[in-house]
Amino acid sequence: MRIRHPVWGAGLAIALSxxxxxxxxxxxxxxxxxxxxxxxxxxxxxxxxxxxxxLVHLMKHAHDVTEE
Known part of the structure; x- marks a missing residue:
């Protein structure tokens, strides 16, 4: 089962901007x-x-994806 976080896109957009x-x-x-x-x-x-x-945001996202 895949964990979906709708906030990832918004958070990454804010950090990159x-x-x-x-x-x-x-x-x-x-x-x-x-x-x-x-x-x-x-x-x-x-x-x-x-x-x-x-960087921290992407590391957390990668950790969540690999925890599945």
């Missing part, structure tokens, strides 16, 4: 009109948190 938003923020700081401080730190925090959340 945080990572993408952080990368976009860093690109805007580097090549766009944003000032370096504090936007670079905000971009680093968003990108890092989104990447870690995506």
């Amino acid at each position: 945080a990572a993408v938003l952080g990368i976009v923020c860093l690109l805007l700081v580097r090549y766009g009109p944003l000032e370096t401080t504090p936007w670079a730190y905000i971009g680093l925090a968003l990108g890092g948190a989104g990447a870690v959340a995506s």
Whole structure:
């Protein structure tokens, strides 16, 4: 019997969008009109948190799938 979690898609979308938003923020700081401080730190925090959340989210999903 397969465990179905409808929240997986929404959670992964939120985590990945945080990572993408952080990368976009860093690109805007580097090549766009944003000032370096504090936007670079905000971009680093968003990108890092989104990447870690995506990794943990996928690890938990893989663990649930292999537990079947």
